[in-house]
Amino acid sequence: xxxxxxPHGAHAARSDEATVxxxxxxxAGATRAAPQRVAQAALRDVPWExxxxxxxxxxxxxxxxxxxxxxxxxxxxxxxxxxGGITGLIGPNGAGKTTLFNLLTGFDQxxxxxxxxxxxxxxxxxxxxxxxxxxxxxxxxxxxxxxxTVLQNMLLGAQGQSGESFLRALVPGTWxxxxxxxxxxxxxxxxxxxxxxxxxxxxxxLSGGQRKLLEMARALMSEPQVVMLDEPxxxxxxxxxxxxxxxxxxxxxxxxxxxxVEHDMDVVRDISDWVVVMAAGKVIAEGAxxxxxxxxxxxxxxxxxxxxxxxxxxxxxxxxAEDQAAERARREDVISxxxxxxxxxxx
Amino acid sequence: MADLLNxxxxxxxxxxxxxxxxxxxxAIGINVHFGYTGLLNFGQIAFAMLGGFGIAISVSQWGLxxxxxxxxxxxxAVVLALLLGLPTLRLRADYLAxxxxxxxxxxxxxxxxxxxxxxxxxxxxxSAFNRDFIAxxxxxTGRRYDLLGTTWSGxxxxxxxxxxxxxxxxxxxxxxLMRSPWGRVVKAIREDEDAVRSLxxxxxxxxxxxxxxxxxxxxxxxMVYAVGTGSxxxxxxxxxxxxxxxxxxxxxxxxxxxxxxxGSMLLLFIxxxxxTGLRSLIANGVIPSELLSSxxxxxxxxxxxxxxxxxxxxxxxxxxxxxxxxxxxxxx
Numbered sequence: 001x002x003x004x005x006x007p008h009g010a011h012a013a014r015s016d017e018a019t020v021x022x023x024x025x026x027x028a029g030a031t032r033a034a035p036q037r038v039a040q041a042a043l044r045d046v047p048w049e050x051x052x053x054x055x056x057x058x059x060x061x062x063x064x065x066x067x068x069x070x071x072x073x074x075x076x077x078x079x080x081x082x083x084g085g086i087t088g089l090i091g092p093n094g095a096g097k098t099t100l101f102n103l104l105t106g107f108d109q110x111x112x113x114x115x116x117x118x119x120x121x122x123x124x125x126x127x128x129x130x131x132x133x134x135x136x137x138x139x140x141x142x143x144x145x146x147x148x149t150v151l152q153n154m155l156l157g158a159q160g161q162s163g164e165s166f167l168r169a170l171v172p173g174t175w176x177x178x179x180x181x182x183x184x185x186x187x188x189x190x191x192x193x194x195x196x197x198x199x200x201x202x203x204x205x206l207s208g209g210q211r212k213l214l215e216m217a218r219a220l221m222s223e224p225q226v227v228m229l230d231e232p233x234x235x236x237x238x239x240x241x242x243x244x245x246x247x248x249x250x251x252x253x254x255x256x257x258x259x260x261v262e263h264d265m266d267v268v269r270d271i272s273d274w275v276v277v278m279a280a281g282k283v284i285a286e287g288a289x290x291x292x293x294x295x296x297x298x299x300x301x302x303x304x305x306x307x308x309x310x311x312x313x314x315x316x317x318x319x320x321a322e323d324q325a326a327e328r329a330r331r332e333d334v335i336s337x338x339x340x341x342x343x344x345x346x347x
Numbered sequence: 348m349a350d351l352l353n354x355x356x357x358x359x360x361x362x363x364x365x366x367x368x369x370x371x372x373x374a375i376g377i378n379v380h381f382g383y384t385g386l387l388n389f390g391q392i393a394f395a396m397l398g399g400f401g402i403a404i405s406v407s408q409w410g411l412x413x414x415x416x417x418x419x420x421x422x423x424a425v426v427l428a429l430l431l432g433l434p435t436l437r438l439r440a441d442y443l444a445x446x447x448x449x450x451x452x453x454x455x456x457x458x459x460x461x462x463x464x465x466x467x468x469x470x471x472x473x474s475a476f477n478r479d480f481i482a483x484x485x486x487x488t489g490r491r492y493d494l495l496g497t498t499w500s501g502x503x504x505x506x507x508x509x510x511x512x513x514x515x516x517x518x519x520x521x522x523x524l525m526r527s528p529w530g531r532v533v534k535a536i537r538e539d540e541d542a543v544r545s546l547x548x549x550x551x552x553x554x555x556x557x558x559x560x561x562x563x564x565x566x567x568x569x570m571v572y573a574v575g576t577g578s579x580x581x582x583x584x585x586x587x588x589x590x591x592x593x594x595x596x597x598x599x600x601x602x603x604x605x606x607x608x609x610g611s612m613l614l615l616f617i618x619x620x621x622x623t624g625l626r627s628l629i630a631n632g633v634i635p636s637e638l639l640s641s642x643x644x645x646x647x648x649x650x651x652x653x654x655x656x657x658x659x660x661x662x663x664x665x666x667x668x669x670x671x672x673x674x675x676x677x678x679x
Contacts, residue, residue, distance in 0.1 A: 105545065131547035143542035145535045146676045155528070156535050157546050163528030164548070166556050170523050179528065204676035215542075222546055 146204025157221025395569025
């Protein structure tokens with residue numbers, strides 16, 4: 001039983017800013033060499049506390065709230081996302097993960113709060129402006145552009161295309177060369193994602209998993225700095241999950257910052273450098289993947305009390321008995337209150 | 348037999364006539380809106396009316412040259428597209444549909460109203476504005492010419508010649524745009540706006556450009572119609588024409604460059620052939636007059652078109668030019 005809610009990190013109490021290796025603070029050169037270790041090394045000394053400052057944050061969120069009527073979907077006081085790392089965002093259904101994604105990428109407007117990317121305020125930008133800055137996202141329900149071919153889907157991701165302006169579109173000379181270069185890059189990516197044989201098929205004819213791959217590849221066409229993946233593994237078979245995981249790790253190796261929402265804890269433990277847990281719109285915990293399963297708040301909110309150990313037979317019997325006793329007590333409560341009500345109504 | 352051949356020849360004239368051009372241009376515009384960009388414009392006829400009246404009012408009322416009238420008509424269509432698009436293109440697709448259908452009907456009622464009569468001519472409309480244009484014809488427009496088994500007036504021939512050149516140019520423009528990256532963005536917007544936004548494209552601007560472009564095509568259609576009939580009357584621009592243009596587009600195949608053109612020609616051919624054919628059958632007593640009188644024919648031909656469209660959607664949902672694979676994909 002995880003009983004200790006306090007962070008287990010050896011250096012939890014130390015000031016993180018001072019202990020960060022120089023390479024982590026300036027990742028541009030260092031990321032190429034061993035990016036994974038840079039991000040992990042940088043995060044090793046960060047205490048496992050909600051709202052903790054990261055050595056080199058790419059995205060900083062401050063006091064963001066979003067309410068739908070009376071329901072507060074998101075209420076995040078302070079959150080920093082480490083550059084060059086994979087940050088997993090987990091939480092039970094309705095915790096506000098997707099809403100937070102929508103807010104960060106401009107698809108939704110918050111009631112209050114600010115957030116910035118590389119120190120640049122993103123608060124008033126529309127989705128396409130955010131994407132142009134290098135923050136690109138995928139969607140929980142895959143948005144493959146069905147009646148475009150796989151290759152056209154890919155080409156759409158390329159940024160700064162002169163042929164996308166109305167007047168220059170009419171003069172093929174202004175965009176043909178760029179189109180050719182983009183096509184080559186798209187084919188490289190498609191080969192990496194093993195979709196190159198399907199390049200002339202309609203995206204709508206792909207399987208669910210292939211669509212997930214295509215969506216990720218398409219996002220990469222825009223050469224992003226931050227990739228936000230909303231449940232990339234949902235509905236994907238286990239074999240393809242492994243390959244998707246590999247691709248996500250590759251993004252980190254290339255120096256991108258990855259934020260992803262996922263429900264599968266094995267996946268989260270496997271690939272994240274840092275995990276942020278949300279429940280009821282708030283960040284209730286953050287820390288290294290190992291820390292999360294030991295965090296009482298998370299366990300209560302999300303994982304359930306008996307998540308991490310198989311029960312012995314006696315334990316099982318005991319828990320069952322407790323549950324039944326509790327259930328019986330509850331029922332008696334109900335019955336007695338029912339009686340109470342009936343008595344009241346009779347009067 | 349001779350009657351049927353005659354009906355065929357008359358229908359052949361409709362196949363190439365200015366009404367076919369009118370519907371072709373309306374449908375090309377709708378193709379840009381609906382076929383490529385996924386915008387539901389149910390008021391294409393409003394753009395046509397502004398095009399037609401742009402010329403009519405400029406020439407007959409303000410005494411401006413014909414070509415200035417053309418520019419006025421195009422500008423009016425651009426302004427209408429902006430006015431329709433500004434509030435609705437940020438919203439869900441249905442809102443544009445609601446606003447366009449209301450505008451088309453409302454604008455026609457305004458144009459035919461008593462208070463607008465000093466400008467638009469009210470219910471009687473305007474005429475005598477195409478003289479400058481007809482005078483440009485390289486042949487004698489007063490004569491009649493025998494062509495394809497029917498007679499054409501010189502004026503008709505001239506309007507149709509220029510009209511088909513216009514259709515060809517518009518189709519060429521659509522073809523050039525739709526093979527470019529611009530066209531790719533626009534088609535992607537049809538599939539899923541949010542995905543396109545997330546890839547850094549300004550969806551709103553693209554939708555606006557498409558709306559304006561299609562509206563201009565519609566205005567050209569209205570101009571051809573006004574010049575072809577020689578008059579501009581508000582009630583000619585009933586919104587039923589928008590839906591006939593949709594029928595033509597679906598018949599020919601949406602999101603295909605030639606779909607709307609061939610679709611319109613065939614639609615007009617079928618309407619005219621059913622009309623003349625049925626009338627001659629009734630006149631010859633092949634169809635007994637107690638079963639069907641010639642006054643019913645005008646309605647019946649639309650019934651036939653409706654049946655034809657239903658059969659088309661069952662057996663060839665992609666239209667004449669469409670790609671069946673593409674149409675059968677669920678649009679997600």
